[in-house]
Amino acid sequence: MTQNISPHRAETILLDHGSGGLASQELISSLFLKHLGNKVLSALEDSAVMENQPGRLAFTTDSYVVDPIFFPGGDIGTLAVHGTINDLAMRGARPLCLSLGLILEEGLPLADLERIIISIRDASLASGVPIVTGDTKVVPRGKADKIFINTSGIGLVADGVEISATRAQAGDKIILSGSMGDHGITIMTRRAGIALAGDLRSDSMALHSLIRNLLAGLPECSIHTLRDPTRGGVATTLCEIAGSSGLMIEIEESRIPVRSEVRAACEILGLDPLYLANEGKCLALVASEVAEQALALMQACPEGAEAAIIGTVTSGGRSSSIHEASDTRPSLAGDPGRVALKTTIGGTRVITPLHGAPLPRIC
Amino acid sequence: MKYVDEFRDPELTAQLLHELTAATTKPFRVMEVCGTHTMAIFRSGLRALLPPDIELISGPGCPVCVTSASHIDAFLQMAELPGTHLAVFGDLFRVPGSNGATLAHARARGAKIDVVYSAMDGLELARQNPAEQVIFPGIGFETTTPGIAATILAARQQNIDNFMVFSTHKTMLPPLMALLGDPALGIDGLLCPGHVSSIIGAAAYQPLAEENHLACVVGGFEPTDILQALILMARQISEDRAEVENAYTRAVTWEGNPRARAMVDTIFEPVDMEWRGLGTIAGSGLAIRKEFAGFDAQSRLSITIAESKEPPGCLCGQILKGITTPPACPLFGSRCTPSSPIGPCMVSSEGTCSAWFTYGNNTR
Numbered sequence: 001m002t003q004n005i006s007p008h009r010a011e012t013i014l015l016d017h018g019s020g021g022l023a024s025q026e027l028i029s030s031l032f033l034k035h036l037g038n039k040v041l042s043a044l045e046d047s048a049v050m051e052n053q054p055g056r057l058a059f060t061t062d063s064y065v066v067d068p069i070f071f072p073g074g075d076i077g078t079l080a081v082h083g084t085i086n087d088l089a090m091r092g093a094r095p096l097c098l099s100l101g102l103i104l105e106e107g108l109p110l111a112d113l114e115r116i117i118i119s120i121r122d123a124s125l126a127s128g129v130p131i132v133t134g135d136t137k138v139v140p141r142g143k144a145d146k147i148f149i150n151t152s153g154i155g156l157v158a159d160g161v162e163i164s165a166t167r168a169q170a171g172d173k174i175i176l177s178g179s180m181g182d183h184g185i186t187i188m189t190r191r192a193g194i195a196l197a198g199d200l201r202s203d204s205m206a207l208h209s210l211i212r213n214l215l216a217g218l219p220e221c222s223i224h225t226l227r228d229p230t231r232g233g234v235a236t237t238l239c240e241i242a243g244s245s246g247l248m249i250e251i252e253e254s255r256i257p258v259r260s261e262v263r264a265a266c267e268i269l270g271l272d273p274l275y276l277a278n279e280g281k282c283l284a285l286v287a288s289e290v291a292e293q294a295l296a297l298m299q300a301c302p303e304g305a306e307a308a309i310i311g312t313v314t315s316g317g318r319s320s321s322i323h324e325a326s327d328t329r330p331s332l333a334g335d336p337g338r339v340a341l342k343t344t345i346g347g348t349r350v351i352t353p354l355h356g357a358p359l360p361r362i363c
Numbered sequence: 364m365k366y367v368d369e370f371r372d373p374e375l376t377a378q379l380l381h382e383l384t385a386a387t388t389k390p391f392r393v394m395e396v397c398g399t400h401t402m403a404i405f406r407s408g409l410r411a412l413l414p415p416d417i418e419l420i421s422g423p424g425c426p427v428c429v430t431s432a433s434h435i436d437a438f439l440q441m442a443e444l445p446g447t448h449l450a451v452f453g454d455l456f457r458v459p460g461s462n463g464a465t466l467a468h469a470r471a472r473g474a475k476i477d478v479v480y481s482a483m484d485g486l487e488l489a490r491q492n493p494a495e496q497v498i499f500p501g502i503g504f505e506t507t508t509p510g511i512a513a514t515i516l517a518a519r520q521q522n523i524d525n526f527m528v529f530s531t532h533k534t535m536l537p538p539l540m541a542l543l544g545d546p547a548l549g550i551d552g553l554l555c556p557g558h559v560s561s562i563i564g565a566a567a568y569q570p571l572a573e574e575n576h577l578a579c580v581v582g583g584f585e586p587t588d589i590l591q592a593l594i595l596m597a598r599q600i601s602e603d604r605a606e607v608e609n610a611y612t613r614a615v616t617w618e619g620n621p622r623a624r625a626m627v628d629t630i631f632e633p634v635d636m637e638w639r640g641l642g643t644i645a646g647s648g649l650a651i652r653k654e655f656a657g658f659d660a661q662s663r664l665s666i667t668i669a670e671s672k673e674p675p676g677c678l679c680g681q682i683l684k685g686i687t688t689p690p691a692c693p694l695f696g697s698r699c700t701p702s703s704p705i706g707p708c709m710v711s712s713e714g715t716c717s718a719w720f721t722y723g724n725n726t727r
Contacts, residue, residue, distance in 0.1 A: 192480055254373075260364050267367060269480075270712065272406075345376040345586045347408020349722040355701035359453030359478065359712075 013108040018138025031114055032134065035121040036100070040132040048132035050097065053156055058093035060084060061152040069116070069146055071190050073182070073202030076149055077119035079279055082206045083230070084153040085127055089208040090226040090282065092163040092215060093155030098124070100134040101150035106141040116147065127206040129153070160220045167224040168245035170315040173291035175284045177210065177298055178203065178306040179257040180234050184276025185265045188358075196268070198261030205280025210303045217297045218290050225285035228278070232354040235274035237283055238339045239353040249339040251311030251351075274341075275354045285313060370585030371407070379590035380412055386597035390416040392549055393596065394685050396539065397556030398425030398713030399584050405722035407586040417593065420548075420685035421718075423538050423641060424556055426503040427454045427711035428683060431637040433671040434531045435460035438500045440666050441529065442466060442474035448495040449476040450485030454711040455500060457704065461672045482514035482528070489518070489526035498660050501530040506558040508532045508649060509623035512630040515651070515658045527660035530651050533636055535559050536567060537647035542684055543575045550685070552578040552596040554589070557611045564619025565609040576605040583611040630655055637671060639707050640680030679706035682715050689719040696720060 016023035033042055040048045062083050069076045081098065088095045100120065104113065124131055182203040189196055207228065214223060225245075229237035234256070242249045258266075258273050266273050280303065286294045291309055298304030316336030339351040369375075395401055401421045404410050410419065423429055435458050442449050449466065456466050456478060470476045475495070479485050482499050489497035501511050511528055518526045535556065543550060555568055560581045568579040578599035582592030592610035599606060609615055627649070636648020651659035660666070673680065677699070678692035689695045689708070699705040701717050708716035 194480065263364050263367075267364070341408075343406075343408035344371045345373050345407055345409065345412070347410070347412045349405060349408045349411070352721050355721075356457060359456060 011110055013104045013106060013110060013113065013138055015106050015138050015140065018104070018136060024136065027136065031110075031117055032136075035114075035117045036124070036131045036134075038130045038132070040097075040130070041134065048097070050132070050154075053096075055156040055158055058088050058091050058155040058157050059152070060087040061150065062087060064149040064151070065145065066187065067145060068187075068190050069112070071186055071202055072200060073186060074204035074279070075116055075119050076147060077116035078123045078204045080149040080151045081120055081123035081127065081129070082204050082279060084151040085129055085206045085208050086228045086280075086282070088153050088155035089206075089211040090163070090228055091155075091157060092161035092211065092223070092226065093157045094212065095127070095129045095153055095155040095208050097130055097132040097154055099150075099152045100131045102134070102136045103144050103148040104136065104138045105144040105146050106138055108146050113147070123206065127208065129208075158215075161215060162221060163223055163226050165225050165227065165241045165244035168241055168247055168285045168313050169224055169287070170247055170313055171288045172224055172285040172313040173288050173309050174238075174249065174251065174311040174313065175286065175291065175295055175298060175307055176234065176256060176310045177207070177282045177284070177304040178280070179259045179262065180229065180278055180281060181258055181262045181266065181273035181276035183279040184233065184358075185262050185271070185273070187277070188269070188271070189265060194269075196261070196265050198264065200261050200265060203278055203280035205303055207280065207282050207303055210298060210301045211282070213301055214284065214294060214297050218286070218294055222287045222290045223284060223294070224287065225283075227283045229281060229283055230279060231277045233273070233275040233277060234283065235272070235339070235351045236353040239351060241283075241285065242337050242339050245313070246336050248314045248316040248336050249311060250314060250342065251339065252342045253344045255308055255310045257306050257308050271358055274351065275358050288312075367585065370583070370587045372587065375587050376590065379587055379594065383417075383590055383594050383597060384414045386594050386601065387414050387416050388597075388601035390418070391551040391597070391600045392418045392420055393552045393554055393593070394420045394422045394543075394550045395554040396422040396424040396535065397554075397559065398428070398711065398715075399558065400554055400556065400582065400589065401425070401715055401718045402713050403584045403586070404589060405718045409586050409589060413593070417597075420550065421682070421715040422685055423542065423638065423683045424504070424535065424559075425708070425711050425713045425715070426507065426533070427452075427458055428679065428707040428714045429533065429638045429641065430455070430458065430502050430531055430707065431639045431671045432459075432461040432673065433637065433668050435465075437529065437666045437668050438466060439464055439469055441498050441500075441660060441664060442469040442476055444664065446494070446496055447475065448488065448492060448497045449474070450479045450482075450488050450497055450499050451476060452502065453478045454713075455502060458707055458710045459674070459704065461669070463674075482511045483517070486514050486518055486523060486526050489523050490521070493525060496525050496527065498527045498529060501528045501532050504533055504535050504556075504559050505562040505627075508627050508631065509562060509620075512626045515630050515655055516626070518658055519655070524657060527658055527663060528651065529660035529666075530631065530649055531636070532631065532649040533638065533647055534633070534649065535563070536571070537644050538638060538641055539571060541641070541644055543571060543577060548685055550577065551600050552580065554592055554596070555579055555581040557581060557583045557588070557614060560609075560611065560615040560619065562620050562623050564617055565607050565615055566617050567619070568607045572605050572607050578605055579607045581607075581609045581611050581615050583614065638683075639671070640673070640683040674705045677706040679708045679716070682708050689716040692716070
């Protein structure tokens with residue numbers, strides 16, 4: 001086969017790069033190993049073999065298809081590393097390693113790919129979680145949107161760590177590790193080409209160090225549930241926890257941190273920050289007696305500096321803060337499995353999961 | 364956040380609620396005309412705090428909800444014509460037409476449809492894609508129409524001839540006249556739409572107040588705005604007055620915005636218009652004038668507008684008229700939810716059913 005342009009000199013991804021032949025090898029060595037290389041990955045074996053370590057394994061996978069691929073505060077590469085690390089951390093696992101699967105669209109500028117791979121390297125180095133295995137495919141132009149990434153992750157769960165949505169208990173306090181909505185509103189405004197004043201940035205961030213500090217600093221089994229409120233936002237995640245645990249959740253609007261730029265953008269677009277995606281935040285449900293200690297531990301980490309206690313888990317039934325409803329009004333009963341919000345002005349409303357994608361309003 | 368937090372102040376709210384309770388000397392029924400009011404009342408939690416003597420009824424003021432099934436069918440037809448590219452408001456995307464199909468379904472089948480934030484974005488799309496016919500389905504009341512009129516004027520100025528509007532624009536007063544003339548509805552007060560009023564002016568409600576003996580108060584959309592409007596209304600009702608008052612003076616004047624109205628008059632002329640659930644109301648719609656026929660999708664494309672068929676069992680018509688509330692509908696919360704809406708009131712975030720489902724009682 002003759003080659004007019006040497007693939008490594010090409011400025012864009014070609015179908016050849018996914019052929020498994022010389023062009024693929026060139027891409028692997030000149031780009032992937034150059035930036036991501038480590039003892040396990042650089043061996044280029046068919047699978048990574050890891051030393052056995054005591055403990056239970058946590059295993060997760062996630063795919064990343066964001067548009068635009070670059071945005072203030074991160075890019076698709078940082079999301080792919082942070083998102084999978086966070087999914088491991090939310091079960092109390094210490095992340096050990098990640099896989100990296102790339103689906104590239106023919107014509108993707110190589111400079112863009114390199115920028116993403118450098119982001120992945122930086123995120124991987126900063127979090128101390130190596131990429132140990134990978135794969136690349138190239139599809140014809142139009143069959144994918146620039147780049148799709150899948151990462152899987154393996155982590156270790158120490159003895160005594162039992163974290164799950166089903167372990168939420170009545171009386172638990174709910175801590176949010178920082179401001180909500182930053183990622184979702186950044187992506188929506190970029191996608192729509194809406195220029196708003198103020199610094200809108202994705203919160204893409206790995207949370208495993210914060211969780212490690214929390215686990216180390218609190219009595220065993222006092223953290224009941226951890227969840228990262230990604231798509232669907234804080235509202236949908238809390239609804240899932242209420243559903244899994246069969247308990248009721250009450251949160252207070254005035255206690256939930258939202259940056260003023262995010263609030264302003266939401267007001268303009270008719271969106272509710274409770275439903276916007278976050279990529280560097282977690283919700284922690286902890287026993288009430290350790291809540292203040294957990295909050296202090298979070299606030300001592302840079303990832304949780306703006307953490308706040310936003311609500312409480314109850315066993316359901318009508319609580320004192322829920323307004324008694326009359327026949328003609330919507331019932332605001334504090335039913336088990338549901339989430340209620342005490343609004344800034346002192347009213348109460350029920351929170352439901354996100355239905356469909358959030359769409360901006362006409363007026 | 365400035366200009367928002369002041370109007371959501373808990374202490375001020377408590378004080379206004381106290382004043383409202385004192386001013387409410389007898390039970391009364393209020394129609395909040397505008398979907399944004401419906402949503403704001405639910406979302407702020409205000410509904411649960413109001414004195415029990417005040418009954419709130421949602422009116423026909425959600426632009427998506429009153430778009431007839433036949434018009435949605437027409438939008439779907441246009442989306443499937445070769446070479447067309449639709450630019451639509453986000454909340455139109457999931458509204459079902461007469462056979463349940465939506466623009467979201469059409470896009471999945473390959474139609475070119477983009478969600479835009481204003482008609483001007485649609486014009487930009489036309490500029491960037493000269494080989495396509497970009498069509499903007501025009502929906503909405505006096506609030507959105509001036510923006511559409513300005514876009515058509517801009518398209519003419521810039522000689523962009525592949526941009527069209529399919530107008531289903533509506534005006535607010537004719538349906539209110541029709542609805543409120545019915546004494547069976549038993550409405551005592553009208554919470555007049557703040558945004559529409561910024562264009563038509565508070566004076567526009569004078570005939571409604573006089574002919575139907577209605578306390579008409581223009582209100583803003585923050586909790587304290589709404590409370591202030593309700594206080595003025597409660598005082599009118601307890602003193603048996605029926606006047607137009609303006610509680611939203613920071614946005615609305617007595618005469619409104621004559622410049623915007625003149626721009627609308629340049630482009631559009633009144634026509635009879637079909638409203639979902641309400642039927643055809645004389646002179647309640649706006650069609651593009653002949654002088655601007657080049658931008659009128661209805662005159663340029665051969666689109667057949669069939670008679671609307673409402674989904675069986677759907678009570679949106681009665682809900683839009685304020686005759687019934689969403690939980691009375693057999694479909695509400697069971698077969699009809701925001702994820703799979705059957706009637707239009709469930710689709711828009713400002714629809715009455717969606718507001719009840721999302722913020723209120725979502726089970727029957």
